[in-house]
Amino acid sequence: MIRDPETQALLEEGVRRFVQEALVPREDEVAETDRIPADIVAQMKEIGLFGLSLPEEYGGLGVTMEEEVRIAFELGQTSPAFRSLIGTNNGIGAMGIYLDGTDEQKQAYLPSLASGDLIGSFALTEPEAGSDAGALKTTAVRDGDHYILNGTKRFITNAPEAGLFTVMARTDPGIKGAAGISAFIVEAGTPGLSLGKIDKKMGQKGAHTCDVIFEDCKVPAANLIGNREGVGFKTAMKVLDKGRLHIAAVAIGAAKRMLRDALGFAMNRKQFGQPISDFQLVQGMLADSKTEIYAAECMVIDAARKRDEGKDVSIEASCAKYFSTEMCGRVADRAVQIHGGSGYVSDYAIERFYRDVRLFRLYEGTSQVQQVIIARGLIRGAAI
Structure with a gap:
């Protein structure tokens, strides 16, 4: 809207x-x-x-x-x-x-x-709980007016810069899966909170991730989000539906940039006495990229409008995230191909983008997780 x-x-x-x-x-x-x-x-x-x-x-x-x-x-x-x-x-x-x-x-x-005076960070993923977020092991034990947090979070975006962490932790170890998870606000500098070394990644230089470690970290009970235990996983899923549409849109933007760069290169690069944009096989890669970008854009806008209308868009958000990020990877590959050898050297932005956009298919839920969400949603709907 x-x-x-x-x-x-x-x-x-x-x-x-x-x-x-x-x-x-x-x-x-x-x-x-x-x-x-x-x-x-x-x-x-x-x-x-x-x-x-x-x-x-x-x-x-x-x-x-x-x-x-x-x-x-x-x-x-x-x-x-x-x-x-x-x-x-x-x-x-x-x-x-x-x-x-x-x-x-x-x-x-x-x-x-x-x-922007405070940078926020979302601490859900753990060494043994990524796609299976309900398996997280970080604990939060009530101790008077505080909770004591223990555990390690992994690959946490903006953690090195963050002044505030939204942390998912298990408050009821007797409940397996998502129902025992609660959400906490933990300020940077809280005793017992420390950071690991900044991860060296394939791409996305300038965007930092690292481990966030809790060792008897004492958090005020007032920082339990909503003052309710056991609903943290639901909070996380609400956030991720919105985030998936956002990442889908970012992937579309990146694909537009890569296509624009590939088109400009193709129109200026000459082989056999003519621009390579005159060759039909190059034109096919340009056309496929434009078509997929257009399809993804329509999908994301439609899902966004439905969310603004108050509709449940869990399936649509996963469809959009899955298609758009996979599409972005295909456009990146074609753009490198159009650039030829020049696409493999850092003189051209496509070499960097090719590495940068690979992450889109992993965070906010991998492509395979999106497939599971979509399929399970269809099965649920058919069973009603």
């Missing part, structure tokens, strides 16, 4: 200019230094990118799901690290508090998350 088409058009154009004029020229710098420059972070704060999806009452822009994915189409057209830094504040790092937190929790944390 777009509330005001004119305002939305201005917002998208502003983000598009920011991406092209401020972010794209700094991509190589981010790749070389593995960090986002402080002046870029300041600009992202100034234009409100950290609070895109957070409500206006907490200092955010309060965009709808459709408005958000259309903005993500633009943000995706540069190095994913830029989007990753703001992504947790607009998604998994803040949405749990917004959706299920108490009024006091919302007032305490959402304004700082919306401004």
Whole structure:
């Protein structure tokens, strides 16, 4: 749902200019230094990118799901690290508090998350609990007015920069699976919380992940999200439905950028006395990429509109995330092929994008997890 088409058009154009004029020229710098420059972070704060999806009452822009994915189409057209830094504040790092937190929790944390003064992080995955999130082993034991947390979280996005962690932990060891899991707000610097070394990844330089370790970490009971035990997994799933649509849109943005670069290269690169864009086999790769991008874009916008209407979009969100991220991988492969040998060297952005976009098919639920969600949803529906 777009509330005001004119305002939305201005917002998208502003983000598009920011991406092209401020972010794209700094991509190589981010790749070389593995960090986002402080002046870029300041600009992202100034234009409100950290609070895109957070409500206006907490200092955010309060965009709808459709408005958000259309903005993500633009943000995706540069190095994913830029989007990753703001992504947790607009998604998994803040949405749990917004959706299920108490009024006091919302007032305490959402304004700082919306401004970007506080970076949020979502700590769910563990060494032995990734796709099977219900198997997590981190524990939270009630001790008076506190909970004592113990366990290790793995591959946690923005953990090195985070000032706040939304942590999933098991409060009832007697309940197997998801029902015994609760969600907590844990501030950076809390005694007993420590970070592992920053992961060295295949791609996405500038976007950092690391282990988050809890050793007798004492968290106030008031930081139990919603003041309710046993509903943390439900909170996580609510957050992930929204996050999957966002990641799908980012993947579409990246695919648009890669196709644009491949098209420009094909029109300028000459072989046999003519641009390679004249060759039908190259044209086929360009056409397939455009067709799949268009299909993914339509799918994401449709799912976003349904979510804005208040409909359950668990299946649609998984369909969109699955198709869009797999599509992005295919476009990346074709773009490297069109570039030929030039696509394998770092002089061209496609070499970096080829590595960067591989992660899209893994986080917010792997492609295989999306297949399971879709199939189980169909089976449930048929059984009613």
